[in-house]
Amino acid sequence: MGYVYDGLYIVSNYWTATGPYGKLVFMFQLNKILGQLELAPSLASSSIKSKVHSERCMVDDISQGREKMHIRAMNAIDDEKPPPFNYITSMIYLKFDNLITPSGCNCIKGCSDSKPCFCLIKNGGEIPFNKNGAILEQKAMVYECGPSCKCPPSCENRVSQHGVRYQLEIFKTESRGWGVRSRKPISSGSFICEYAGELLDDKEAEERTGYDEYLFDIGKDNGSDNQDGDKLVDDNGFAIDAARFGNIGRFVNHSCLPNLYAQDVLYDHDDKRMPHVMLFAAEDIPPLQELTYDYNYTMGQVLDGNGDIKKKNCYCGASDCTGRMY
Numbered sequence: 001m002g003y004v005y006d007g008l009y010i011v012s013n014y015w016t017a018t019g020p021y022g023k024l025v026f027m028f029q030l031n032k033i034l035g036q037l038e039l040a041p042s043l044a045s046s047s048i049k050s051k052v053h054s055e056r057c058m059v060d061d062i063s064q065g066r067e068k069m070h071i072r073a074m075n076a077i078d079d080e081k082p083p084p085f086n087y088i089t090s091m092i093y094l095k096f097d098n099l100i101t102p103s104g105c106n107c108i109k110g111c112s113d114s115k116p117c118f119c120l121i122k123n124g125g126e127i128p129f130n131k132n133g134a135i136l137e138q139k140a141m142v143y144e145c146g147p148s149c150k151c152p153p154s155c156e157n158r159v160s161q162h163g164v165r166y167q168l169e170i171f172k173t174e175s176r177g178w179g180v181r182s183r184k185p186i187s188s189g190s191f192i193c194e195y196a197g198e199l200l201d202d203k204e205a206e207e208r209t210g211y212d213e214y215l216f217d218i219g220k221d222n223g224s225d226n227q228d229g230d231k232l233v234d235d236n237g238f239a240i241d242a243a244r245f246g247n248i249g250r251f252v253n254h255s256c257l258p259n260l261y262a263q264d265v266l267y268d269h270d271d272k273r274m275p276h277v278m279l280f281a282a283e284d285i286p287p288l289q290e291l292t293y294d295y296n297y298t299m300g301q302v303l304d305g306n307g308d309i310k311k312k313n314c315y316c317g318a319s320d321c322t323g324r325m326y
């Protein structure tokens with residue numbers, strides 16, 4: 001009888017002995033498989049150590065007080081802390097300081113489906129959220145009320161602009177770097193977080209080739225119906241880079257079977273080419289399940305500095321995973 005342990009050794013013998021308090025204990029002997037290469041002792045022991053590493057809180061709050069709740073970094077894999085970056089809670093529009101503020105509504109007591117409201121007309125005549133703040137359906141664009149509206153911050157048409165509400169944390173995964181999960185259950189349609197970073201035009205984004213792990217191409221077709229007749233194109237020439245400046249959204253990994261989706265939202269400016277990218281739950285999600293969305297890459301789309309096609313394996317583990325992110 002034998003077992004492969006960690007893919008390295010086979011257990012070929014076992015025997016029993018009487019341990020403390022007279023309990024029967026099983027003893028194992030690890031033998032090398034015929035022809036198996038010798039492992040450096042440090043590698044063998046670290047490989048086994050990683051299996052027994054208990055989960056530790058590496059950073060108490062990666063947002064350093066900038067979010068309403070602490071965002072912990074948990075690690076059960078190794079001793080690594082998340083690499084440093086600048087935590088921000090709103091988009092950086094460095095070169096785009098002339099964005100037009102949309103004309104707001106006049107609903108002093110808050111907007112509702114039963115009252116005429118300029119913002120609701122833009123949303124196809126209804127508030128796109130239910131009373132609990134859950135989004136009703138995926139749309140080409142959601143128009144939340146904003147700074148020029150007369151409604152209060154508690155207006156039902158202001159959801160994703162209020163920041164993270166769930167007890168989120170990042171955790172080290174086996175094969176995908178850091179990922180995001182929630183300590184509490186999440187109900188379908190809930191707002192999770194923005195994908196915040198620096199807004200770049202295509203030219204600037206291209207200059208960051210080689211450092212593109214955190215680039216989010218804005219305006220990819222999300223397959224949703226366009227309610228208000230906007231002409232939204234697949235690639236509109238802007239990207240969000242969360243490498244140097246970002247929030248919890250930069251840690252959300254890709255999955256071929258995702259439980260979140262990215263929703264374009266406008267509220268503080270009117271430029272449809274560069275909406276906010278907001279992540280919402282596509283289904284009920286149990287506590288500690290990894291939160292993921294579909295990065296929606298087209299094969300052959302990502303190029304290296306020489307213009308050659310870059311390939312990246314996908315380790316999402318979904319049953320119908322294609323094995324490739326791009």
Ligand SMILES: C[S@@+](CC[C@H](N)C(=O)[O-])C[C@H]1O[C@@H](n2cnc3c(N)ncnc32)[C@H](O)[C@@H]1O
Nearest residue numbers: 176177178213214250251252253254314315316
């Ligand atoms: C926006 S970052 C996500 C956070 C990242 N895991 C980290 O540790 O900072 C995107 C990068 O995460 C990794 N990643 C995300 N999803 C993955 C997947 N399904 N399979 C393999 N790697 C993945 C890739 O290296 C990708 O370029």
